[in-house]
Amino acid sequence: MRLRNVITAGAIGVFLAAMAGGAFAQNYPRRAVEMVVPFGAGGASDIFARQFSEISSKYLGAPITVVNKGGAGTIEGMVYAYSAPADGYTILEITPSLPIVEARNSSSVKFRAEFEPIMRVQADVQLFGVPKDSPIKSLDDLIAFAKANPKKLKIGGISPGALDDYIANGFAKAAGFQWSYVPYKGASVLKAAVLGGELDVYQDKVISFMSLVESGDVRPLVVLADKRLDVPQLKDVPSSVEKGINFTQGSWRGFVVKKGTPADVKKIIIDAFQKAYDDPAYKEVEKQQMTDILPGYLNADEFRKSLDAEVENFSAVFTELGLVKK
Amino acid sequence: MDVFIQALGAVFNPLSAVLVIVGTLFGIVCGALPGLSTSMAIILCLPFTYTMSPDLAIVLLIAVYVGGACGGSISAILLKTPGTPEAVATTFDGYPMAQKGQAGMALGLAVTASSFGTIFSAIVMLMAAPLLAKVALSFQSAEYFALGLLGLSCVTSIAAKDQLKAALSVILGLMISTVGIDSINGVERFAFGQPFLLNGIHYITVMIGAFAVAEVFKNIEEYRHRDNTLQQGSVSIELMKFGEMVKMWATFVKASVIGVIIGIIPAAGGSISSLIAYGETSRSHKHDAIKFGEGNPRGIIAPESANNAGVGGALVPTMVLGIPGSPVTAVIMAAFMIIGLRPGPLLLRDQPVLLDTIFLSLVFAALLLFFGGRFVTRQFGHILKLPYPLLGTLIIALGLLGAYSFQNSFYDVIIMFIAGVGGYLFDKFKYSIPALILGLILGDLVENSLRKQIIIGDGTAMGFVTRPVSLVILLMVVFVLAWPMFSKLMGKRKSSAA
Structure with missing residues (x-):
């Protein structure tokens, strides 16, 4: 008998709560x-x-x-x-x-x-860089080389037709050169391809980029932003806008x-x-x-x-x- | 040495002992449930680590990782449902052995091999991490392609009975792997305008369907034709004698070496290394009394040693380069970042204790597996005493859960059932499901790396033979493919000489 009372009381309680909820719609969130x-x-x-x-x-x-x-x-x-x-x-x-x-x-x-x-x-900010033993020393080198050898440089990124693809091709379009975008399956394979020398150019967001810059494995070339970044290790890296390339997607x-x-x-x-x-x-x-x-x-x-x-x-x-x- | 003692203090204390036990058990359970992957298990543990010291957090996460890598074998052996992709190869001999009534032995072997593989890889990691990281980097697109081919060539040993049907099965697997958005040009292939096909057909769902669901279909059919219960034989949970296991030390070591090497390579993982280890072991022990595929103990030792050896292997590039060697280590790396560590090439310089802490956590968890796990996990063997209607329902329920929770998508459940019917028919007509899965797992790697290497090589394929590592692996592929013919020829010559 007691159990039934408890259930009834519970049911009434739930019903009342539901009524109250209906009456005050702004009673969000209830769950x-x-x-x-x-x-x-x-x-x-x-x-x-x-x-x-x-x-x-x-x-x-x-x-x-x-x-x-x-x-x-x-x-x-x-x-x-x-x-x-x-x-x-x-x-x-x-x-x-x-x-x-x-x-x-x-x-x-x-x-x-x-x-x-x-x-x-x-x-997030995106950066471009090259492996440490690359003959390319600066963004100007990169653009000069790419203009002389269209589609010869290989830049990696994650997935075709995704953000990295857009950034690589959008930047090249804004700067007036062409390179080949090679899509990878994930960040780890991409990094391995850069460190192992398969790719000429590396792009990544700043947090992932930093560790490779600090260890000296990657030389940063350009920050895709309006101005230079307020990070000690990256203060000498030019921004895309200061180099006259109006492209800042991240x-x-x-x-x-x-x-x-x-x-x-x-x-x-x-x-x-x-x-x-x-x-x-x-x-x-x-x-x-x-x-x-x-x-x-x-x-x-x-x-x-x-x-x-x-x-x-x-x-x-x-x-x-x-x-x-x- | 100071550093080591510091790590020793961090790992061997009562609180971390509790964490290792809890973590390993949790990992085993998650690993055993198909669909609840090891990476998910680690993500579920993450909120608990927020309030812990970094050392304890690492101890817990590593314990879950080791447990997960081992747990997949439990459902593979008992239910023919690999709990994790790494355990596919364990079903080949584990399930037949359990069906013969030796479930306890199969589970014991799997756990022993897992703990051996873990400790082996932990030692290799501690000794040679920076050196091995260089090896990892020598693997680029060309080498991935060659490695993928080597994996595919294992089909000659995992489905030796009918080579033609096995080859057809692999090709079907390769074809299924092309469904979805292709990974180089972003073109939709065989998606028929269905959004759920855009990500492709994942091998986990196919695996659950073609192995577990198909097996249930088959058993139900036999059950109807027979009035008695299916499991007439008694289920033994006896372990194999230690001395007998020691006799197979060479298999343990060989598989662990394969597991470590493939584990350190970023795009390959435990699922590939366990298949290659299985393929190699079954090739070199072809004349064993118990045939492979019918419950040969080496058929459990090889894949389980290899997939757990991948644990230490995958941690190498994660720590030395900040490049995760597997999906699970990617999550561990994210966890490191939340703890406040900065993964990358400087991690070991800034955190010298870390490597030792991880090493000791691995050894601790592996020892726990070896001494405790063997006795706990074999109790799972009792599940086979259930009447088949119950067991079959349980398997289907677990399969549903696994397929759904993989991406929280109901479409995967549909694919699982289609694969179930397909797997049933495959079995009927003696086509090879393992070969199909092999093709499905490796198809993507092989195609993607082949096309990438051709882009990198400016349209030529010379890279495959001019890069030494790639060339060596390709020669191994030729050897593996030619071996059956060669040995047949040699056999003939011998008999004609006699």
Whole structure:
């Protein structure tokens, strides 16, 4: 008998709670929020999402569970977030890969039309360098050699038709030369190819680049940024803009929710993420990963504008490379 | 020496002993569950390491790594479901041995071989890490291609019964590996507009389907034709006598050497090294009383020594160069970064204790496996006493779990069932599933490195023969492929002379 009473009381309790929830829609979040990472577990974007979600769940007042949906080159993660209801319980982590998918027209779900930006949290700087025993000593050497020997230089990167491909070809286009982009399967094989002498030119984000510069295995040639970096070991490396090459693309990481998410829910997420971004614990993470060198933060409106501009640039280069799906 | 004593203090204390036990067990369980990979196990442990000292964190992560590399063999032996890709080769002889009622022996051998391989590779790592890192760098696209071919040539020994059907199976595997976005030009191949096919068909899902699900289909069919239970024979959990194992020391050592060498090469991993070790062992011990594929103990020792030897091997480039030697070490490297270490060429100079700490953690975990693990894991053998309807359901449930959790995608579950039906038919018509999986695993490596080398060589293929390491491996391929014919010829000549 007692058991039944308990069950009845419980049922009434749940019912009342549900009523209360219905009456106050802004009572968000009432359960765990899912963060969709469109990459496999263990990569830089995954580690970032896990660290950031841990800090921001404190401010959101609900646990954030990270779900990896790494299939189909970010398309599966995006489609998964797209098929969830627009209630703020599904947040999608994004990197330049998603606007690239849109620019290359490789998914039927149009990224910018279906998602609304929350915040761009951090940006990475990309560098070019050469192995230490390379005859190329400076960016001028590199450009002179590449102009004299079109397509002779080999630059590596991860995956065809992805960010590294865009950066390699976009930079060459802006500087007016040609080289061959060789796609690798992952960062480790790429680094091994550089250290083992298979590639002429190495590109990577600053955190991965630094360790090879410090050990003297790689000579940095150029930073893809507006100005030189405020890092002691890299202070003599010219920036692309100072060399007259107007190309500064790097990677970045941010968050979006599905279009149609109620404005008040969106505001709660933005506020929580803003507090997490300002948290000293997060600043510590940025310092460790060296993502604090260039300001990467953009609020929702700025983020939307930068996405629009990027998709346009991506479209132009990938169309030229013949990588846009008809 | 100071450094070593410092590391000794860090690793051998009560708290880290607890962590090693917990970590190894957790690794074994995750490894045994298909789909829950060793890298996932390490990621699940990461939040716990945030509050630990770096030494303890390393001890825990390494213990999980060692346990995971061993755990895959448990389900491979008992259920014909490799828990990790590294354990594919262990199914070839492990499962038949367990079916003969010697599950305990098979598990014991696997655990022993795993701990031997781990300790062997740990010693090699400690002695020669910087030197081995140079070896890792001499492997570039040309060498990867040659190595991939060497792996493919193992098909002559893993499916020796019907060479023609085995060759056809490999080719089918190679063809399936081309599905998806190609890795050089980004062109969609055989995707038919289906987004889930863009990433290709992964061998893990095919493996679970073609091995485990197909086996269940087959057993259900036999079960219907027979009224008695399938497992009439008693299930023994007896271990093999230590003296008998020592007699096979050469297999342990040879497989470990193969495992370490392939382990240090960034793009190759335990799945390739265990297949090559298995292929080589079955080639050189062809005349054993128990045939390979029917429960030969060496068929368990070779792949298990090799895949655990890859643990120490893969850590070499991770620590010396900051280049992870395997997906698992990539996660470990990320963990190092969270702990506050900076992986890269200077890591060992800045953190001299680290190498010793890792070495001791490896040895500690391996000893635990050897002394404790053999007795714990063989208890899993009791699972075979379940009536088949229950066991079969369990296998299918585990398979579903594994296929889904691999990428959290339901499409993988569909592919798994298709592979299950395909595997069943393969078995019926005596085609070779291992050969198909071999083609699927290596197809990508072979194609990608072949095309990359041709780009690097400005359109020529000369690099394959002008680079010495590549040439040597290619000559080995020729040897392995020609060996069966050669030995047949020699046999004939002998008999005609007599």
